[in-house]
Amino acid sequence: MKEYTVAILGATGAVGTQMIQCLEEQEFPVGRLKLLASARSAGKTMTFRGEELVIEEATPEAFAGCDIVLGAADDAVAKRLLPTAVEAGAVVVDNSHAFRMDPEVPLVIPEINASDVAWHHGIIANPNCATIIALVPTWPLHQLAGVRRMIVSTYQAASGAGAPGMAELEQQIEALGRGEAIPEPRAFAAQLVSNLIPQIGGFDDEGYTSEEMKLQNEGRKIMHLPELAVCCTCVRVPVLRSHSESVTLEFRRPISVEEARAALAAAPGVRLVDDRTAESAHDRYPMPIDTSDQDLIWVGRVRRDISNPDTASGITFWCCGDQIRKGAATNAVQIAKLLTE
Known part of the structure; x- marks a missing residue:
């Protein structure tokens, strides 16, 4: 070789x-x-x-x-x-x-x-990391039914800001545990521990951040779908590592929950964790604590989008993946x- x-x-x-x-x-x-x-x-x-x-x-x-x-x-x-x-x-x-x-x-x-x-x-x-984590499980569903619209909310870990972001969250956690004042934030716009920050990147004229627009612009290029419509909200959360995302897809053709689950279970790079009856939460759905330091995108909470007028053409799921690794x-x-x- x-x-x-x-x-x-x-x-x-x-x-x-x-x-x-x-x-x-x-x-x-x-x-x-x-x-x-x-x-x-x-x-x-x-x-x-x-x-x-x-x-x-x-x-x-x-x-x-x-x-x-x-x-x-x-x-x-x-x-x-x-x-x-x-x-x-x-x-x-x-x-x-x-x-x-x-x-x-x-x-x-x-x-x-x-x-x-x-x-x-x-x-x-x-x-972009959030783009990868959303699109790996979206792709097999697109192959089944043709995705035309995505509504996504991301819950992005401190790791998205690199080593300085992870160190800052750890310092804030330690200060909180000791009852000390939280150090002035440097990697993030505000204190992250015990908080959520609904801004990653700068704002455009429409009020969307640069991070939010990456999913639309990069998704169109990667999937060769120049008309793909995306509405995304990106939020920084006090998790050290592994991003989570809530994804709703609208398709051109009907798709059942059973078909979606089967496609996800067979998809390269995906692990389906979707058992509402499981005794442990770790077996019911993906969580960042379970998906850190590994390379698969875990997907669960697969269900119909009941807000879609054509309820046969919408699927919602939850996914998690390690931002530093697969992302x-x-x-x-x-x-x-x-x-x-």
Whole structure:
């Protein structure tokens, strides 16, 4: 089997660190791994397959000899450095928002549109975490009945703001437990512990946030549905890891609850957890406490949309998935594996 020289840009962040673990778990054919980060991290070490690797400063020259680059840096760094990785001969799989809506860049969820990888021009974009978690279970239902409209509410964990967001929530929990004043928030717009924040990203003229519009814009591109209608509300919740979403779908053709459950149970990347009679809540429906640190999207609470005038054309479900893994690092590594096949 051919081995590849792989680089991770932003290797010390929450997603970059997870990418290292995913490369190990998926037995990716890495011949050499280069860990790239800011100048302040250069010289430190991280472990891959039992070996200590020295972190290098992320510069244009650092991509020399790389076959694949996994991007886990912010938009500004991605725009500045990743085109130079392509110029150096690498194929880039980028987790930032920088290239997602570029018509020359495929936006890929392997369970849905793996074939789009074939038309890349050096960069392949990894979708937004909430988009991935919603669309993996939506896709098999779309294949059955043709989705035309989505109404979604997301309940997004602190992990969506990376390592700083997770650290901030943990600090607030500790302060609350000690009866101390909650530290001034930095990663979020307001205190997150004992609270919900109904804003992720900036507002547009219609009052929707940038995070909310990603599901419509990215969903249309990934599923090749330019007319897909989406109404989304994104909320940050005091959960450390794993996003949850309430999804209502309207279809072009009738679909029964039984058909929907069967399709979800058989779908790649999905685990159906939907037993209202189960003794334990953990077996009745998905929860973030159960779906953290694994790669499947768990789906439950599957039922008819009784608000739809055509009650045979609407399905509602609840789903949870690990934002750092399938919502980011795992999906990126899965895309990279497509490049090796």
